[in-house]
Amino acid sequence: MRVLLSTIGSRGDVQPLVALALELRNLGQEVHLCVPPDFRDWIDSLAIPVTPIGPELRQTAAADPPATPAPPSPEHLRQLAQATVTAQFEAVAAAAEGCDVIVAATALQVAAHSVAELMAIPYVFAAYCPAVLPSPRHAPPSSPMTVSATADNRELWARDRARFNDMFGAVLNSHRTSVGLAPVGDVRSHILTDRPWLAADPTLAPWPEPANGGVVQTGAWILPDRRPLPPELVAFLQAGEPPVYFGLGSMRAPRGLSQAMIGSARALGRRAIVSRGWAGLSPVDDAPDCLSIGEVNHQELFEQVAAVVHHGGAGTTTAAARAGAPQVVIPQVYDQYYWAQRVDRLGNGTAHPPVEPTADSLATALGRVLRPDVAARAQVIADAVRTDGARVTAQRLMTSVLQKSFRDGLS
Structure with missing residues (x-):
């Protein structure tokens, strides 16, 4: 069996697919990845075939971003939709040649289902967060386009569906009709299907529908990390009490955030580790109570810190929870609010208020989580987090495809 795994997004979107790819390969299956070009070198090093899709994403993060620009015009948004859907059809179609199934993650995978239809192969949509999938029990994931939260959840999801149709309907159906496929009337349902898979831990992020609502929850797809920590990081950890970790992954950083992070740790008498991330965060001075790091093994590091302050990506949240580290989450976009x-x-842990972080606000949030009762609760949660989601998914995918049984979640 040959499987195409495709996504558009940051490392948090790509890494779970890599975890699934390695599990499939361990079971003797062939795997091909279709992901942004930022991750090509990494995936090449794993000897997994990869096709780049879309532009590099790293340039979208900046340590000192400019003032918020004016919202893009409707015409500009239409042009962006046209460009991304066209690029998706080209890249996914090329990568899917000879494949037996396509697994797409993230709701911006507009073309993947159509490519699967055209090639007459099964298609699976996978979400990393329950909030991505429609349910009357929660609102759509927050974004700059989200409407007032005072509306009923069903109404919010109806407006979300309308936005998908307005943004992608015309360009998607233009491509579909050009290759002989019937147009679709509901773009979001076409992408998500009526039987999506939820790659999230059931303790951290349970699907809220009592009878599952058609969703197959597999558990989070966790990539085991066996890399040793860098010597300078090991030395820093051993030089004093457990420090506080700060990092925003691939997200933008508000102006002055590094200063606020380190100031909050110092206000509580704590040392700090600052992950540079895509935003290039760095300590404000050369004092020995802080250390700047690049990409490291979070699974090992988070077990040795007092708390993890982060942006709220699915992967970082799960890694911190699995390590038993109290968390302060500073959400910025989309599912991070969930x-x-x-x-x-x-x-x-605790959620930072929806305001720009300051040294005082971060110190207040850290003060709430650096308590014995929160540490004890974090350990209880850690003991409940499953680590077999990628393996369970690989086995389920093989069984469903090889038996040609689409009732098990394939559509």
């Missing part, structure tokens, strides 16, 4: 809420409700 993860901030969940951490707050589970009691293994």
Whole structure:
């Protein structure tokens, strides 16, 4: 069996697919990845065939971004939609040649289902967060386009569906009709299908529908990381009490955030580790109580810190929870608001208020989580987090495709 795994997004979107790819390969299956070009070298090093899709994403993060620009015009948005859908059809179609199934992650995978139809092969949509999937029990994931949260959830999802249709309907159907496929009337449902898979841990992010609502929850796709920590990081960890970790992954950083992070740790008498990330965060001075790091093994590092302050990506939230580290989540976009809420409700951390972080606000949030009761609760949650989601998914995918049984979640 040959499987195409495709996504558009940051490392947090790509890494779960790599975890699934390695599990499939361990089971003797062939795998091809279709991901942004930022990750080509990494995936090449794993000897997994990869096709780049879309532009590089790293340039979208900046340590000192300019003032918020004016919203793009409707015409500009239409041009962006045209460009991305066209690029997707080209890249996914090329990567899917000879494949037996396509697995697409993230809701911006507009073309993948159509390519699967054209090639007469099964298609699976996978979400990393319940909030991506429609349910009357929660609102759509927050974004700059989200409407007032005072509306009923069903109405919010109806407006979300309309936005998908307005943004992608015309260009998607133009491509579909050009290759002999019938147009679709509901773009979002076409992407997500009526039987999506949810690659999220059921303790951290349970699907809220009592009877599952058609969703197959597999558990999070966690990539085991066996890299040793850099010597300078090991030395820093051993030089004093557990520090606080700060990092925003691939997200933008508000002006002055590095200063606020380090100032908050110092206000509480804590040392700090600052992950540079795509935004290029760095310490404000050369004092020995802070250390700047690049990409490292979070699974090992998070077990040795007092708390993890982060943006609320699905992968970082799960890694911190699995390590038993109390968390402060600073959400900025999309599903990060969901993860901030969940951490707050589970009691293994807290959500930063929806304002630009300052040294005082971060110190206040850290003060709430650097308590013995929160550390104890974080350990309880850690003991409940599953680590077999990628393996379960690989086995399910093989069984469904090889038996030609699409009732098990394939459409």
